Amino acid sequence: MIDKSLRWIDDRLGIAKGGRTFLDKIFPDHWSFMLGEIALYSFVVLLATGVFLSLYYIPSANEIVYHGSYLPLHGQRVSEAYASSVSLSFDVKSGLLMRQAHHWAADIFLGSIAVHMARVFFTGAFRKPREFNWIVGVSMLILGIVNGFLGYSLPDDLVSGTGIRIAFSIVESIPLVGSYLAFFLFGGNYPGNGVIIPRFYILHILIVPLLIMVLLGAHLGLLVKQKHTQFKGKGKTEHNVVGSPMFPTFMAKTTGFLFMSTAAIFLLGGFAQINPIWQFGQYEPFQISYAVQPDWYMGWLDGAARIMPSWEWVGWGHTIPLEVFLPAVIFPGIIFNILILWPFIESRHTKDLAYHNLLDRPRDRPKRTAAGAAMLMLLGMTFFASSTDVMANFLELPLKSVLWFFRFAVIIAPIIAYFITYKICNEMRAAEGIGKRKRAQVVLRSSTGEYTTVDSEPRPGDGYEELEAIPVPTYIDLVPPELVTGAGVRRVMR
Amino acid sequence: MSDESPRVEEPLAPIALDDPHLQPFAKHPEGAQAVAAIAMVVGFVGFIGFGVAYWIGNDSQWQALTLGVGLLALGFGVTAWGKYLMPQGPFVEERHDFHSTEAERDAMTAAVVERGGMVVKRRKLLGGLLALGSATMGVVLLFPLVRSLGPKPGNTLFETNWKTGSRLVTVDGREVRADDLEVDGVLTVFPKGFQGSSPDQVILIRLAKTLQPLQPPGRTEWGVLGYVAYSKMCTHLGCPVGLYQRQTQQLVCPCHQSIFDVRAGAIPQFGPAPRPLPQLPITVDSAGLLRASGGFDQAVGPGFWERP
The missing domain is CATH 1.20.5 (Single alpha-helices involved in coiled-coils or other helix-helix interfaces)
Structure with missing residues (x-):
């Protein structure tokens, strides 16, 4: 039956050769290769839960009177967007679970992209020939951050509305064209003429996800075309890939991982409350709450805006709000440009133009590892700086001290991190046998009283590592030799 | 594949x-x-x-x-x-460099450069016209794509609905009387008829009368009976400056912690905000109602290019 349908399709599309190659595609086994899978699977959850939410959410700023089942809001005038967000949480069965899972999935999506990217960076997987895929990946990160912001703005609650207000001001801060751009985007002076929610909605559910999906297709397509990188190890060279085949081993493992990632997202969605919009209330441009923090992936930008000194430039009848433009436009611009261009920055520095399919141990590239640590420290410090008010409260310190600490820390901490990391890498490289699993030595005493030592049996996982790898297609065709009809062509026994 | x-x-x-x-x-x-x-x-x-x-x-x-x-x-x-x-393997797959042979590369380059160059060089007029047409199309398509989105800013960023004589009302439309607030009391007010409007939001604070002299020169008449009124839009990123610290007479923006000295014309004392909150001159009429004795003397809210 399967044979017959495959033949039917192959007559028309010629899928057999490529299809077989695809089923035999080898996936190297390493835990760190699962980080990108987490991003992929949280994106799947985002699409599924997002479709659910879009059936109930109403992207409209029209004012209505709330009559849902959440009593504290009863009789209040709210926007349709806010009312439908509250209603889909309380009046639609499973709605709260889906909404919170959607929000958690977004946070996990961006978190796993960041960690996956760190893995690719620190192991040098972005080097030739994979520069394209690095750029595609960074682009998806940027689009993911944008779409996260658009998404949490949609409920029109007090916290997210404040975020939209800040976004307007940031666009407004761009010299020459800022106020025009802001007016075009919002359809007028803030808060606009009610178009921003529908506009954010169409961007959030159609345009940006479509771009992400196209890039995701390119990301995976390039991965299949260029094959995986792998860590150095027995039998692994620049010219092969050693691991498990796509079908069935990898498929089984990754399907299981899809289920488990989804489980984690839904457990968080059910048990860890996130963005309780009914507590924040409807957004009003003149209201605000204390401890206004964005979602985690926007924290570094918020922190940069907080610690920036008030350096407005005024002259020749014009103003450049550098206190906004530098931290909120130029700073992320520089960071994302460094990220996108890193493969080329590095290869220019190292003059290394060779193909690289074997991964680096981070310690073996001290400068790159140190640069990465410095970048993480810079972003980490600006991230923590977005909670200066909460920290000052919690540590019972004056706000000024906390702020001044971060103003210095964003500059000094990355430099310290660079040198410490550089030093650690070099020390690790100097230590012999570092990172290798040591075999236990078994001491034996012979009948004549002589002592000898032998290596113990390999540990279960290590035994696997010591097997010689064999070419892929071999194991699938379990056929006696006489059925082999010619070079590379075999008949499957039925 | x-x-x-x-x-x-x-x-x-x-x-x-x-x-x-x-x-x-x-x-x-x-x-x-x-x-x-x-x-x-x-x-x-x-x-x-x-x-x-x-x-x-x-x-x-x-x-x-x-x-x-x-x-x-x-x-x-x-x-x-x-x-x-499942079978544990490990299995191995060979990989090959991606580049084509030198001959194939040369053939590709030749096809692009020589074939294309030949055609374009011989027909410069057509090439130029194609470029002109495409560029024009690109520019005019920007009109509906961008220009339709919203109005030009014009003067709107400099204007609010506060006029001489505007009555101060709460968000519910209730007119504010001179005896409505105790000392240290705070209230968000709007010009009558524009309740809830974002650029018009004003924070009204009643200070003890002894604190009045700290008002900047030329503005001593802008407050009345201890009342001072400032735009509630932060000059940093436009958040409502909603936290008032009574002991120090400071307004704090909860978004990025800019701090403004209410006694001294709301000049920023700390944080990223570059400019004082614009002050609204107010007075009290014969009926005991608070009124604006003028509009703002500058644009409210965050900075932008056209601001002088």
Whole structure:
């Protein structure tokens, strides 16, 4: 039956050769290769839960009177967007679970992209020939951050509305064209003429996800075309890939991982409350709450805006709000440009133009590892700086001290991190046998009283590592030799 | 899928069923199968539980628990199946450099440069016209794509609805009387008829009369009976400056912690805000109602290019 349908399709599309190659595609086994899978699977959850939410959410700023089942809001005038967000949480069965899972999935999506990217960076997987895929990946990160912001703005609650207000001001801060751009985007002076929610909605559910999906297709397509990188190890060279085949081993493992990632997202969605919009209330441009923090992936930008000194430039009848433009436009611009261009920055520095399919141990590239640590420290410090008010409260310190600490820390901490990391890498490289699993030595005493030592049996996982790898297609065709009809062509026994 | 690598150039030796590569990773496959089977049964039960939880109520915690356990257990079972019970390998696949042969590259370059160059060089007029037409199309398409989105800013960023004589009202439209606030009291007010409007939001604070002299020169008449009124839009990023510290007479913006000195014309004392909050001159009329004695003397809110 399967044979017959495959033949039917192959007559028309010629899928057999490529299809077989695809089923035999080898996936190297390493835990760190699962980080990108987490991003992929949280994106799947985002699409599924997002479709659910879009059936109930109403992207409209029209004012209505709330009559849902959440009593504290009863009789209040709210926007349709806010009312439908509250209603889909309380009046639609499973709605709260889906909404919170959607929000958690977004946070996990961006978190796993960041960690996956760190893995690719620190192991040098972005080097030739994979520069394209690095750029595609960074682009998806940027689009993911944008779409996260658009998404949490949609409920029109007090916290997210404040975020939209800040976004307007940031666009407004761009010299020459800022106020025009802001007016075009919002359809007028803030808060606009009610178009921003529908506009954010169409961007959030159609345009940006479509771009992400196209890039995701390119990301995976390039991965299949260029094959995986792998860590150095027995039998692994620049010219092969050693691991498990796509079908069935990898498929089984990754399907299981899809289920488990989804489980984690839904457990968080059910048990860890996130963005309780009914507590924040409807957004009003003149209201605000204390401890206004964005979602985690926007924290570094918020922190940069907080610690920036008030350096407005005024002259020749014009103003450049550098206190906004530098931290909120130029700073992320520089960071994302460094990220996108890193493969080329590095290869220019190292003059290394060779193909690289074997991964680096981070310690073996001290400068790159140190640069990465410095970048993480810079972003980490600006991230923590977005909670200066909460920290000052919690540590019972004056706000000024906390702020001044971060103003210095964003500059000094990355430099310290660079040198410490550089030093650690070099020390690790100097230590012999570092990172290798040591075999236990078994001491034996012979009948004549002589002592000898032998290596113990390999540990279960290590035994696997010591097997010689064999070419892929071999194991699938379990056929006696006489059925082999010619070079590379075999008949499957039925 | 165009992997052209010659994967099988010579017949591969058939592999014996007892070859170590074909053995499951697990030392005790039967035990591993039992574990995977139990996990999958738990997964099945979990999904049934989700169905039940959905039908008998709408508790998102029960739904998450049952669905989560179902997915987790089924996922664990499938992963264990793949990891411990399928042929362990390892298997190897050759890879080849991506670049084509030198001859192929030359042919490609020749096709682009020579063939294309020949055509374009010989027909410069057509090439130029094509470029002109495309560029024009690109520019005019920007009109509907960008220009239709919203109005030009014009003067709107400099204007508010505060005029000489505007009555101060609360968001509910109630007119504010001179005796409405105690000393240290705070109220958000709007010009009558524009309640809730973002650029018009003003924070009204009543200070003890002794603090008045700290008002900047030329503005001593802008407050009345201890009342001072400032634009509530932060000059940093436009958040409402909603926190008032009574002891120090400071306004704090909760977004990025800019601090303004209310006694001294709301000049920024700390944080990223570059300019004082614009002050609204107010007075009290014969009926005891607070009124604006003028509009703002500058644009409210964050900075922008056209601001002088």
